[in-house]
Amino acid sequence: MDKFLGSCVTKKLVMAIAGLFLILFLLVHLGINFLLLIDDPVPFNSAAHFMSNNVVVKVFEIFLIAGFLIHIIWGIILQVQNWLARPARYKKTAFSQTSFFSKYMIYLGIIIGVFLFIHFMNFYFVKLGWVEGDHENFYGMVNDLFQLPLYIVIYLVSFLFLAFHLHHAFQSAFQTLGLNHNKYTPVIKGIGLIYSIVVPLGFSIIPIVIYFFK
Amino acid sequence: MKLTLKIWRQKNADAKGKFVTYDFDGASPDMSFLEMLDALNTKLIKARIDPVAFDHDCREGICGACGMYINGHPHGPGKAITTCHLSMREFKDGDTIYVEPWRAKAFPVVKDLIVDRTAFDKIQIAGGFISTNVGSAPDSHALPVEKSKADEAFNSAVCIGCGACVAACKNASAMLFVSAKIAQFALLPQGRIEAKERVQAMVKKMDELGFGNCSNTGACEAECPKEISLVNIARLNREFYCAKVSP
């Protein structure tokens, strides 16, 4: 398998590039989601329509799906190898000064993955026609979903975990790319921290606004 | 000091090990951790019990022989020290102390707290050197080296090969160890010549030996007795990609 996947450094590089790509995509997604805050359904629905039918976006979508799959599959492979590298565990463990969430990336990833599946069931698979629904009115669908308290709780918790995931992921990706510098790494870490708070927060505001104020 | 010691005992590589509890009264805050174990061993020997085996040699923090996982930390609590420099002042009367060997597939237990770290030698043999013939070296001043680079190379070169990075890493990855060597040579002009081959050969060997992958957690850096920096790992990554893409 290593012949195909390459060394541990290569695998990590693939993981990092896919991750950074997904991080970028999150921004685009958030931008579109903000259209939900407008009372008029047209802007959001047109954006959704554009995302569904534009040829460039279609090509981009293939990369995106690949990004998700690679990030997930590579993540699992790396994690399994890591577990195998320590067959006997320690009896007593303690915390050292580390990037805290890095220890839980696989678990955070699994939770995010589960959310992603729910999310796909609700929207993406509808768009593909695999699941029944009105794919010309995503605006309405979102507003309906965000009236369900349980859904909102799942949604918010998922984004909290995404924030944890991003907190390690952002700076870690740069380290994996070989970019570590006495002067600039603190800046990258700072941006990472801001990103991991602002983006999930942005996503989280939307259901709250919709539930309470609309 | 009265202590409850829970120490991993394993007769040999093939045996099944277990924790044995020793109620030990006789430690003093002036002792080093290893001296405390010496005292315990004296007691065990007199009771005709096989003493706890552990690697140790210089007992001044430079040879890298000693190393045990004490209460959840490689080389125990305390920053930038080896086990031989760990003082019993770090513990309180009545403490329970867990003492475990390094745990990694690539570091099999030999006996009790002794592990086999020849995997590190194998990685070095794969390319951790500069191919210069004995006696044919040019005058040292024929090749000036920028002071900042020389100092940085030195900071990477202080690794003592104890294996605490592997022990600390949740993935049992050897990246910090390997990257320190890669960085030392990559920073020096005399080491640049073979830089591409070196990084590929050493990473390949590291993978073969069953170490885990780096997840940039930083436990290695936090626990390294010589405070080797994660910057080295980034440099290894960079060196590796450059080596792969260059013709």
Added chain:
Amino acid sequence: MTKLDAKIPEGPLAEKWAKYKASAKLVNPANKKKLDVIVVGTGLAGAGAASSLGELGYQVKNFCYQDTPRRAHSVAAQGGINATKNYKNDGDSIYRLFYDMIKGGDYRSREANVYRAAEVSNDVIDHFTAMGVPFARDYGGNLDNRSFGGVQVSRTFYAKGQTGQQCLLGTYSSLNRQISQGTVTMYPRREMLELVIIDGKTRGIITRNLITGEIERHSAHAVVLATGGYGTIYYLSTLAVNSNPSAAWKAHKKGAFFANPSFIQIHPTSIPQLNEYQSKLTLMSESLRNDGRIWVPKKKDDKRVANEIPEDERDYYLERRYPAFGNLVPRDVASRAAKERCDAGYGVGKTGLAVYLDFRDAINKQGEKAIEAKYGNLFELCRIITGINPYKDPMHIYPAGHYTMGGLWVDYNLMTTIPGLFSIGESNFSDHGANRLGASSLMQASGDGYFILPYTISNYLADDIKTPGISTDNQEFEDAEKSVKERLEKLVSINGTQTATSFHKRLGEIMWNYCGMSRNEEGLKKAKQMLKELKEEFWTDLIIPGDLNSVNQELEKAGRVADYFEVADLMVDDALNRTESCGAHYREESQTPEGEALRDDKNFSYVAAWEYTGESKPYILHKEELKFVDVEVKERSYK
């Protein structure tokens, strides 16, 4: 009495080595492949020799007791490594280094060897640099130098306080290169337990695999011992706790003469013993004496904490006794003065075996920042080990055994009195006389391993090219293995009540008290008797748990301690024989009216090489007269 032949080449001092190299016999590459060489030890000397010989094309087997060659005790050297590069343009030269070493060694070393060591020192630095050893550099990118050990020139190359580590790791890397090329085979976790001699030539060794307990036979056309010194004879020393002279001692008992065993350097500034379980004394760099003031209370058994003792109740004894040099007197003088005060009952600390090294005045004058910049790492080390914060309270220091100038006698070829057995680095005696100069141990070990032995061993092996690979089925191997096994079985079968370490401690105490910094006839004779009794006790009351066929660290220790009893006995004999004071060897009977060491060149200008004649039989003393042609023999004075 046999006359020892040092085989020094004829001709002027400066041309001897060049002439030797030009006329030495060579072995052609095809023949080298057929010749096996065993190197025991992987320090600078051993790993240097193994990698050089591998590079030349010999089939090398390299042994060490540690889990990896990188842990050899060369790793612990702090200060630096000397070379005569004269990069500072301060008048250094090969001759000047040679002269400093001869004088520093108190005129008890061999001129030709010392000159050669100085001569190859530059090659050593160049080679280390090429191997990627990160020596300190200046802003121009060139190598930096510092002055060390009280000499007048700056010739010491360094890598912060870890010069030994960096040099050793460089050597380890070149060893790895040879291992990767298949010329060197590494045997870690092996202890050499016997030397095998066939028809008068060294042909192999017997080792114990420290993991499996297996007794192994290894043959070769020549054997090189690079096994370091015997400083742990005092139990507490600055050496690695497992350092031992057993390999050299086995060779000695097989016929290699042992030279000047009583020459052991005691370093004045080590962290003292804190408790009875202490296993090791950590060195605090000598440089601390540049700013620290050494003192003890004027009152005996003063139990007050240091800072509560007023100025006029402090005895700055070095400044009092040696007003000209003060705290900067040479190592041996400082060590003896500390011992004198402590013996008289003025020592401090729990054990009373320590003196203060106080930075209060320096901090008041220069500020804490300046002191931190100079000694920060050492202060931190002191804090880690003792819990004392030297910025607030004075450090406790005491002398500790450090380096052995004595060792196996070798000729100019670095060959012992057994043909085919070579000894290099600290394990031989040749270059440091009665006292070693700072920063010259790394230099000599590397020079021996990289640049001298490869020539001299080839010169020897050239006559052996027709000898095919040596079989380990020879009767001599059989006998050697049998004797090793018998001895190990004897050790484990004693089944007494006392541990090897407890014997080692008591042995160390006897040696430290009677054959340490200061010696006299009465004490030495007493020590001899005490050693005899303790040795008997050892062989009747030792306990070793565990068996022979697995990891058994107690067995390892016991074997070494058993040898130490014999080494100690010879050390005492040598100290008794040498009634003069010279270098590190201070005989109280031989001092000036002011209490300084008094050398006796008329009667003792020789190397004492001792021949073993058998269990409980008297040693035979062979004298190698020392001739000084190129230096004038002077009194070593600090006034």
